[in-house]
Every structure is written in structure tokens, then in C-alpha cells.
Amino acid sequence: MDVQTWTYLLVGISFALYIGIAIWSKALSTKDFYVAGGGVPPIANGLATAADWMSAASFLGMAGLISISGYDGSVYLMGWTGGYVLLALLLAPYLRKFGKFTVPDFIGDRYYSNVARTVAIICALLVSFTYVAGQMRGVGLVFSRFLEVPINTGVLIGMIIVLFYAVLGGMKGITYTQVAQYCVLIFAFLVPAIFISIQMTGNPIPQLGMGSKVAGEGVMLLDKLDRLLVDLGFRAYTDGSKPMIDIFCITAALMVGTAGLPHVIVRFFTVPKVRDARKSAGYALLFIAVLYATAPAIAIFARTNLIETVSEQKYSDMPSWFSKWETTGLIVFDDKNADGRIQYVGDPQRNELTVDPDITVLANPEIANLPNWVIALVAAGGLAAALSTAAGLLLVISTSISHDLIKKQIKPDISDKGELVAARLSAVAAVCVAGYFGINPPDFVAATVALAFGLAAASFFPAIIMGIFYKKMNKEGAIAGMVVGILSMLFYMLKFKFDMFGGGSEADWWWGISPEGFGTIAMLLNFICAVVIARFTSEPPADVQEIVEDIRVPRGASEAHHH
Numbered sequence: 001m002d003v004q005t006w007t008y009l010l011v012g013i014s015f016a017l018y019i020g021i022a023i024w025s026k027a028l029s030t031k032d033f034y035v036a037g038g039g040v041p042p043i044a045n046g047l048a049t050a051a052d053w054m055s056a057a058s059f060l061g062m063a064g065l066i067s068i069s070g071y072d073g074s075v076y077l078m079g080w081t082g083g084y085v086l087l088a089l090l091l092a093p094y095l096r097k098f099g100k101f102t103v104p105d106f107i108g109d110r111y112y113s114n115v116a117r118t119v120a121i122i123c124a125l126l127v128s129f130t131y132v133a134g135q136m137r138g139v140g141l142v143f144s145r146f147l148e149v150p151i152n153t154g155v156l157i158g159m160i161i162v163l164f165y166a167v168l169g170g171m172k173g174i175t176y177t178q179v180a181q182y183c184v185l186i187f188a189f190l191v192p193a194i195f196i197s198i199q200m201t202g203n204p205i206p207q208l209g210m211g212s213k214v215a216g217e218g219v220m221l222l223d224k225l226d227r228l229l230v231d232l233g234f235r236a237y238t239d240g241s242k243p244m245i246d247i248f249c250i251t252a253a254l255m256v257g258t259a260g261l262p263h264v265i266v267r268f269f270t271v272p273k274v275r276d277a278r279k280s281a282g283y284a285l286l287f288i289a290v291l292y293a294t295a296p297a298i299a300i301f302a303r304t305n306l307i308e309t310v311s312e313q314k315y316s317d318m319p320s321w322f323s324k325w326e327t328t329g330l331i332v333f334d335d336k337n338a339d340g341r342i343q344y345v346g347d348p349q350r351n352e353l354t355v356d357p358d359i360t361v362l363a364n365p366e367i368a369n370l371p372n373w374v375i376a377l378v379a380a381g382g383l384a385a386a387l388s389t390a391a392g393l394l395l396v397i398s399t400s401i402s403h404d405l406i407k408k409q410i411k412p413d414i415s416d417k418g419e420l421v422a423a424r425l426s427a428v429a430a431v432c433v434a435g436y437f438g439i440n441p442p443d444f445v446a447a448t449v450a451l452a453f454g455l456a457a458a459s460f461f462p463a464i465i466m467g468i469f470y471k472k473m474n475k476e477g478a479i480a481g482m483v484v485g486i487l488s489m490l491f492y493m494l495k496f497k498f499d500m501f502g503g504g505s506e507a508d509w510w511w512g513i514s515p516e517g518f519g520t521i522a523m524l525l526n527f528i529c530a531v532v533i534a535r536f537t538s539e540p541p542a543d544v545q546e547i548v549e550d551i552r553v554p555r556g557a558s559e560a561h562h563h
Contacts, residue, residue, distance in 0.1 A: 046283025056138025079254025136438025188381020249517030257453025260460030454519025481530030
């Protein structure tokens with residue numbers, strides 16, 4: 001069977017599975033819709049968290065970024081993995097004990113103020129929309145190549161599917177769909193990696209393969225890739241170009257941003273007990289590590305394969321995958337010297353081939369000539385990754401509007417049924433906005449997502465951390481901090497990514513820090529501003545301080561005092 005038929009078959013089966021699960025676990029109450037009724041077992045929650053966490057950015061974008069930028073791409077690996085550990089140890093158990101549905105809910109109650117709640121809602125919407133734009137772009141990419149439609153049509157198809165099961169099932173539907181999606185995406189990531197590892201080095205374990213000798217050549221794979229790149233005038237793969245301060249800032253922004261991501265935090269409210277929150281965080285870390293440990297290997301295999309396939313080849317001799325990707329506009333060949341051969345070189349004046357980093361993982365099995373079913377499997381995996389995260393984000397957006405805005409502020413006496421309708425309507429509106437950003441994205445998938453992390457780091461992280469560990473933090477401090485943090489991050493992002501406010505080039509970056517890394521600076525501004533203002537304004541009320549004391553006491557410790 002050809003790739004097209006296999007793709008329809010595998011994508012069809014996996015979608016039927018997701019939609020079946022969504023119907024089976026339809027949400028009947030708002031508690032089901034928001035936190036799956038609070039009864040998800042830790043291992044299922046671990047799988048769902050892993051699928052929620054590994055978005056199109058992890059599946060499609062990260063290996064592509066590492067593949068194109070080599071050593072510089074490692075910041076994404078360190079930041080995204082480290083952030084998950086931070087979240088599991090520092091925040092998850094305490095937030096679960098506080099027992100709120102959403103992050104704005106926690107902030108509104110902890111800082112006893114609707115203004116704080118509203119600021120948190122605005123931040124949650126900004127973070128989620130920036131993030132979901134990256135997912136929609138990922139869905140569009142996969143559909144455009146394998147259904148052979150334009151990217152924009154692909155985005156529209158993706159919108160319809162996500163809407164169907166996010167709106168129907170709410171958190172309950174999404175949780176069990178994500179368990180299935182994790183299994184699909186991890187299988188789809190590992191199978192081609194193992195195939196190519198055996199093909200290139202004879203070693204079936206990709207992580208060992210990337211540090212082995214190339215089969216039949218007697219040189220190490222990394223040395224071979226460095227030599228290929230240097231000969232073509234690129235930077236050696238194992239050399240970095242970013243200044244150390246930027247590497248530090250991006251890693252920190254990604255780590256801390258993770259810990260402030262509303263759609264990941266809400267996963268910890270779906271388990272029955274506080275202990276389960278820690279357990280499911282542990283499981284999730286294991287499941288996530290499987291993909292993250294394989295990505296660098298895939299990046300190296302893909303870059304080596306690409307160079308050996310295209311460099312100096314006759315354009316007329318290129319295999320069929322090349323022309324298929326050309327129709328999507330993600331590989332562009334421009335024959336500058338009209339000799340009919342492809343010049344893929346480091347010098348931009350002479351280079352004739354432009355490759356979008358987002359296609360690295362998708363095109364990899366085709367470049368390596370793997371069987372058709374493997375190529376189709378990767379398409380199904382990319383869709384699973386993008387859709388699982390998009391669904392989680394849509395839920396955050398609709399909850400922010402229906403629960404935090406309408407129920408808590410505008411119309412407190414709204415019925416359970418009315419709130420559910422509001423949640424579903426806001427999900428529909430959110431999908432339309434997300435689709436718009438998917439068609440006009442600010443940057444390629446992983447970079448768009450990195451900006452969302454910067455926004456989360458700049459706004460939520462300080463408010464949540466001080467809300468748990470610093471009982472003297474009051475509403476004035478928290479609100480001022482969040483506003484200063486998010487505005488400074490937005491300013492920097494708009495200036496250097498979108499050329500507003502008399503935008504600048506890389507040479508004008510402040511202290512050499514990229515927009516992806518500026519979240520760290522914005523977060524520090526947030527902390528400083530909050531602490532200074534809290535010093536000069538009144539302390540929080542006694543009952544709030546007591547709640548904060550109580551959150552940090554493990555269950556069962558407080559009974560001992562009363563006897």
C-alpha cells in the first residue's frame with residue numbers, strides 16, 4: 001500500500017478511537033467538565049499529563065530545532081525537562097491541597113481580590129492563545145503534507161476535530177483521550193528512531209546509536225556530521241553560538257514557565273488525593289523522558305540523512321518525497337546558478353535550499369526510505385501530539401471565561417447547566433481565534449511555544465510561588481507584580497519579534513538576551529516589584545495567612561497538636 005492509503009488508515013483508526021472515548025466519557029456536570037470529577041487514577045493521569053505536556057513543539061518542533069541549531073538547541077531539552085521537575089516538587093502538591101479548579105481561581109482566592117483574579121484570567125488567555133497557535137500550526141503542517149491540501153485547509157480540519165471532543169467531553173473526555181494519544185505518539189516517535197538507528201549504526205537503541213560509529217565507515221556519527229557541516233560552510237554541530245547569559249535565560253524561562261502553565265497545573269486537580277498528585281507527576285516524568293531522551297538522536301540522524309540525500313544532487317534525480325514536501329512550501333529549491341544541482345551550503349548568497357525546521361521529524365522516515373506504514377505512523381503521532389495539547393489549552397480558555405469570569409464575577413447565581421453551556425460556547429470561540437493564529441503564526445512551532453513559556457514565567461510563577469511560600473504577600477504586591485511582569489514581556493516580544501515600538505534586530509537585544517529568554521528578566525521584575533509594594537501596603541487578612549500556613553502542613557500532621 002502507498003503512504004497515502006496507510007495514512008488514511010492509521011489516522012482514521014486513531015481518530016475513531018479518540019472520538020469513541022470522547023462519547024463514552026461525556027461530561028455530565030461542571031466538575032466532570034473542569035476536573036474529570038476528580039477521580040482519575042495516578043497512572044492514567046501520568047499518561048494524560050505526559051500527552052498534554054508533549055505538544056507539537058516536543059514532537060515536531062524540538063528535534064527540528066536541535067537538528068538545525070545543533071548545540072544551541074539543547075536549551076529546549078534542559079528547560080522543558082527541568083521545568084517539569086520543578087512543577088512536580090514545588091507546586092503540584094500544594095495547589096492540589098488548596099483544591100481550586102484553575103490558576104485564576106487560586107490567585108483570586110489567595111489574594112482575596114477580584115482584580116487579581118481578572119489579571120490572572122487575562123494572563124491565562126494570553127499564554128494559552130500563544131501556545132495554541134503553535135499547536136494549530138503543527139496540525140496544519142501534518143494535514144497539508146499527508147492529505148496533500150494547503151496548510152490553511154489543514155488548520156481548518158484540525159479545528160473541527162479538536163472542537164468535537166474538547167467541547168463534548170470536557171476534562172473527562174480529554175483525560176482518557178490523552179491516554180490513548182500518548183500511546184500513539186510515543187510509538188510513532190520511537191519506531192522510526194529505532195529503524196534509522198539500526199540502518200545507520202547497527203545499534204537498535206537510538207540513544208546509543210548517536211554515540212556510535214557509522215556502520216561500515218569506522219567514524220563516529222557526530223564526527224561525521226560535524227565534518228559534513230563544516231565542509232558545506234555551516235557551523236559544526238557540536239559548537240554553540242549563543243552567549244552564555246542567553247542560554248541561561250532561555251533555560252530558566254522555559255523551566256519556570258512550565259511551572260506556571262495553566263493547562264499543565266490543572267491536571268493535578270483531576271486526582272483523588274494529594275499523594276496521588278505527587279505520584280502522577282512521577283509517572284509523567286518517566287513517560288516524558290522516553291521522548292525527550294530520543295529527540296537528540298532523531299535530530300542527528302535527520303540532519304545527516306538530509307545532507308547526504310540532497311547535497312550536490314541533480315534536482316531531476318530527487319526522490320518523490322522531495323517534490324511532495326515542495327508542494328507544501330516547506331522545502332524551497334531556488335536554482336541560483338542554473339546548473340540543475342542542489343547547493344545546500346552555509347553561505348546565504350550561494351545557498352539554494354531552504355528547509356523549514358518543523359518538517360524534520362515528519363520527513364525523516366521518508367528521507368531514510370523506511371516502509372510506508374512507518375511514514376504514516378509518524379503522521380498519526382504528530383496529530384496526536386498537537387491535538388492532545390490543543391484540547392487541554394482550549395479547556396483552560398473556556399474554564400477561564402465560564403468559571404472565573406462569568407460564575408465568579410459577572411453572574412454568581414448561574415446554574416450548573418448554564419455554566420456548562422457558557423464553557424462550551426467559549427471553547428468554540430477559542431478554537432476560531434486559535435485557527436486564525438495557526439494560519440498566521442508569529443514563528444515556527446517550537447519558537448511560538450517558547451514565547452508562551454516566557455509569558456507564563458513573567459506572570460504566574462511569582463504569584464503562585466509567593467502565594468504558597470510567603471504568607472505576607474498581599475493583593476497589591478501580587479497584582480502590581482503580575483502587571484509589570486506580563487507588560488514587560490509583551491513589550492519585549494512585540495518589539496523584537498513583531499517589529500513594533502521601533503523594533504530592533506538581534507544586535508539590539510538588551511544584554512544579548514533573546515525574546516525567548518526575556519521571560520526570566522520579566523519574572524525577576526515581577527518578584528522585585530511585588531515584594532517592594534507589599535512592604536509599603538497593609539498585610540493580608542489573618543484568615544488568608546492561616547490558609548497559607550495550612551497549605552504547607554502535610555495531611556495528618558495537624559491532628560497531633562490538638563491532643
